Amino acid sequence: MSAGQTSDATSSVETLNVLTRTRTGLQYRSMEMENPPTSASELTSLPAMSWMRFAKDLYDGRIEQICILSDLERMKSEAEELRQFHAASTTESEDNLSAKTKKERFDGQSWDSPSASPFYDVLREHKDVLLDEIPAELPQDKGIQHEIDLVPGTKYCVTRQWPLPRDEVKAIDVVKPQGGWRIDHAYNKLSDATIPAQTPIPRKDVIIDSMAKSTIYSALDLRDGFYQILMRESDIALTAVSTPSGMLWEWLIMPQGLKNAPATFNRCVTHLLRSVRDFAPSYFDDVFVHSRAVNGKTDVEVHKEHLRKLLGLMRKHKLYANLKKCIFGASKIPILGCLVAKNGARPDPEKYVENYADKICPLSQLLKKEAEWKWTAELADQDRPFHVVCDASDFAIGCALMQHGHEGRDRVVYYQSRQLKPAERNYPVHDKELLAMKYALAKFRVYLLGSGSFVVYTDHA
Numbered sequence: 001m002s003a004g005q006t007s008d009a010t011s012s013v014e015t016l017n018v019l020t021r022t023r024t025g026l027q028y029r030s031m032e033m034e035n036p037p038t039s040a041s042e043l044t045s046l047p048a049m050s051w052m053r054f055a056k057d058l059y060d061g062r063i064e065q066i067c068i069l070s071d072l073e074r075m076k077s078e079a080e081e082l083r084q085f086h087a088a089s090t091t092e093s094e095d096n097l098s099a100k101t102k103k104e105r106f107d108g109q110s111w112d113s114p115s116a117s118p119f120y121d122v123l124r125e126h127k128d129v130l131l132d133e134i135p136a137e138l139p140q141d142k143g144i145q146h147e148i149d150l151v152p153g154t155k156y157c158v159t160r161q162w163p164l165p166r167d168e169v170k171a172i173d174v175v176k177p178q179g180g181w182r183i184d185h186a187y188n189k190l191s192d193a194t195i196p197a198q199t200p201i202p203r204k205d206v207i208i209d210s211m212a213k214s215t216i217y218s219a220l221d222l223r224d225g226f227y228q229i230l231m232r233e234s235d236i237a238l239t240a241v242s243t244p245s246g247m248l249w250e251w252l253i254m255p256q257g258l259k260n261a262p263a264t265f266n267r268c269v270t271h272l273l274r275s276v277r278d279f280a281p282s283y284f285d286d287v288f289v290h291s292r293a294v295n296g297k298t299d300v301e302v303h304k305e306h307l308r309k310l311l312g313l314m315r316k317h318k319l320y321a322n323l324k325k326c327i328f329g330a331s332k333i334p335i336l337g338c339l340v341a342k343n344g345a346r347p348d349p350e351k352y353v354e355n356y357a358d359k360i361c362p363l364s365q366l367l368k369k370e371a372e373w374k375w376t377a378e379l380a381d382q383d384r385p386f387h388v389v390c391d392a393s394d395f396a397i398g399c400a401l402m403q404h405g406h407e408g409r410d411r412v413v414y415y416q417s418r419q420l421k422p423a424e425r426n427y428p429v430h431d432k433e434l435l436a437m438k439y440a441l442a443k444f445r446v447y448l449l450g451s452g453s454f455v456v457y458t459d460h461a
Contacts, residue, residue, distance in 0.1 A: 001036060013032050018237040018434060019286040036199050040268055048144060063459075079319070088455060099108055101113050104276065107296040117328065117329060118304065118329065119303070119304060119328045119329050122304050122308050122311070123307075123311075123328065124140075124312075125308070125311075126308075126311035126312070126315060128315065128319050129311050129314045129319070129320055129321055130320070130323040130326070131223065131313050131320050131323075132323075133223075134223055134224050134227060134228065134320050138230070138253070139227070139228045139229065139230060139253065139318055139442070140317075140318050141230055142228070142229065142230075142268055142272060142318070143271070144229065144231055144264065144267060144271060145229065145230045145231060145232045146230070146232060146235070146254040146258070146260070146261060146264045146345075147232045147235060147260075147264075148190070148230050148232070148238050148258070148260075149194065149195045150193055150194060150195070151194070151195055152191050152198060154193040155346050157189055159255060165277070166171035167368050182256065183256065184257045185241060185254045185255055185256070185257035185258060187239075187257050187258055187259070190238060190258070191258065191259035194258075194259045196259065196260065197259075197263035197264070199260075199263035199264075199267045200282070201265070201266070202270070202282070202283045202284075203285075204206075204336045204338075206333075207281045207283060207288065207335065207336070208335060208336075208338065208340060208345050208379070209379065210278075210281055210290075210382050211288070211290040211339040211340055211379065212379040212380055212381055212382070213292050213342075213379075214275070214291060214292045214299075214342065215224050215291070215292050215293070215299045215331075215342045216290070216291050216299045216300065216303045216329055216330070216331065217288065217289065217290050217291075217327070217329075217331070217332065217333040217340065217341075218289040218290075218303070218307060218326070218328045218329060218330065218333070219286065219287070219288050219289075219322060219326060219328055219330075219333045219334070219335070220286070220287040220288075220289070220290070220321045220326050221286060221322045221325040221326060222285040222287065222319060222320065222321055222322070223287060223320045223321060224271065224320070225255050225269065225284075225285045225319075226253070226254045226255065226261060226263050226265055226387040227254070228253070228268075228319060228320070229253060229254040229264060229265060230252065230253055230346050231252060231254055231256070232254060236250050236251065236252060236265050237250060239255060239258075239442065262284065265285070266284050269282050269284070269285070269287075270282060271318075272313070272317045272319065273287065273310070273313060274314060275313065276306070276309055279291060279306045280306065280309075280310045284337060284378075286331065286335075286336075287310065287321075288335055289307060289310060290304065291303035291306050300329070303329060307328070334348055334427065340379075344379050345379060355360075372383040379413070380401075380403070380414075380447060381403060381411045382450075382451070384403050384404065385403070385451060385452070385453070385454060386401055386402070386413070386444070386447055386448060386451050386454045387402055387403070387404075387454055387455040387456070387457065388400070388401055388402070388405055388437075388440045388444060388448075388454065388455070388456045388457065388460055389402060389456075389457045389458075390433070390436040390437050390439070390440045390456065390457070391428075391433070391436060391458065391459060392420075392427065392432035392433050392435065392436040393432075394420075395419060395420055395425065395438035396418065396419050396420055397415060397418060397420065397432065397435060397439055398415070398416065398417035398436065399415075399416050399417070399418065399437075399439060399440035399443065399444075400412055400414065400415050400416075401413040401414040401416075401440075401444045401447060404414075413447075414443075414444065416439070416440065416443045416444075418439070420432070420435075429460060431461050433458050433459070434461040436458070437456055437458060440456070441456075
C-alpha cells in the first residue's frame, strides 16, 4: 500500500494497490480510497470470519467488494489460491452471480415462493437469525455455561494415543443429513467420572396438550446449538484433545460427546425462551409456535406477532435457526413422531408403519369427501368437562378419557390399558371393575384434578 496526497485536513485520499475480482479473474490495480481504515482499532473491529467461509461468501456473491491488505510477495500466491477455490466450488458463471440481488439469493435458499407467504416480511426482518452458518466467533455468555462436576475422589488420567481402525476412531466426523459435518468426541472416561445432571426432559404430552384449540403452526430448528454455549472456564482443560501433531486442543464452547451436554443445552434454551413458553414451547433444539384467532385478530395476525416475539428473543440471545429445516404457517406440523393439527394429534405414519404406502391402499376410500372419521383421538379441551369410561375382562383392564365435542358427540382424548397380574385375575367381577376405575383415575389424574366434577361410567354397580 502506498500513500497518496491529502486533499484537506478532514479528508484524506490514499492510493492503494488492491486485488480485485473481475469477469476475467483476479487482477491487481490501483485505486484511490477516501479515509481508509488506518488505525489498529479500526482494522480489528471488522467482523471476524474464517478463510474458507470468507472465500465461499465471496464467490457466492454475499460479499460484493473486498480490499485485501497484504504483503506484495504474498499477493500472487493468495490470488492463485482464490482462483483454485473458485474453480473447484463454483458452478455458476460470473454474470449470473453478479446479476443476483441479495433478495433473490435469500429467496433461493429459503422456501418456495416466499413472497406469497404472509410471514415473509417477519422473516425478512429477522434474516440475521435464519443463517446458513453460525458466526465464526465465540458466542456471548448466555448466563448458562456447561459445567463438568466430577465425582469426589476422581483421579486425573490421560488417555494415550494408539492406532485404531477407522470405524473405531474416537473423534468421529458425522455427515449431517442436510450436508456438512459434525465432530463428536468419545469422552468415555470423563463421562464415567461425571456426576449426572438432574435436568428434567420436556414432556411430549404436555407440549402437545398446550396446542389445543390452535389452528396455525410453525416449527423452528436451532442451528448448532451446542456451539452457542460456553464452557465453564475451570472445566476447559478437561475437554483437551490430543492430535498426531503433538498439540492439545481445548474446547472453549460445549463440544458434542460430553455426558451432560444435552441437559445443559435443554436448560439453556428453556431458560432463554421462558417468556414465550405459552405459545412457543421448546424440546431441545426444536421450537414449536402455535396460534389461534383471539380478540378480533385472525390466527395469521396472532401468529405473526408470536413469530416476531420469538425471533426477536432469539436475536437478543444470539440463537440461530436452520431456515431449510423450518416450517412456517402450516395447518399441521410433525412434533416428536406425531402430526399435530387443529383437529387433534395422531402418530406420523412414516415413522411408525413399515411399507406405509402399500398398507394404506385399502383405506384410501376414507379420504373421500363424504367419509367421516370418528375414531381419531382429540386434543384435550381444558374448558370442557371430562368423563371416564372403564371396563375389565378376565385378563385385562382398560379405560378412556373422553369429552363431549362441539358437534354433540363423544370424542376420545386418551386410551389406557394393561394386563391383570396373576393375583388380580382371582378378583371377583366387581373388584376388577373397581380396579379399572382406580387405574383410570391414576392415569388421568393430571386432567381430572383441575376439571371440577367429572363422571365415571362402568357397566357394574
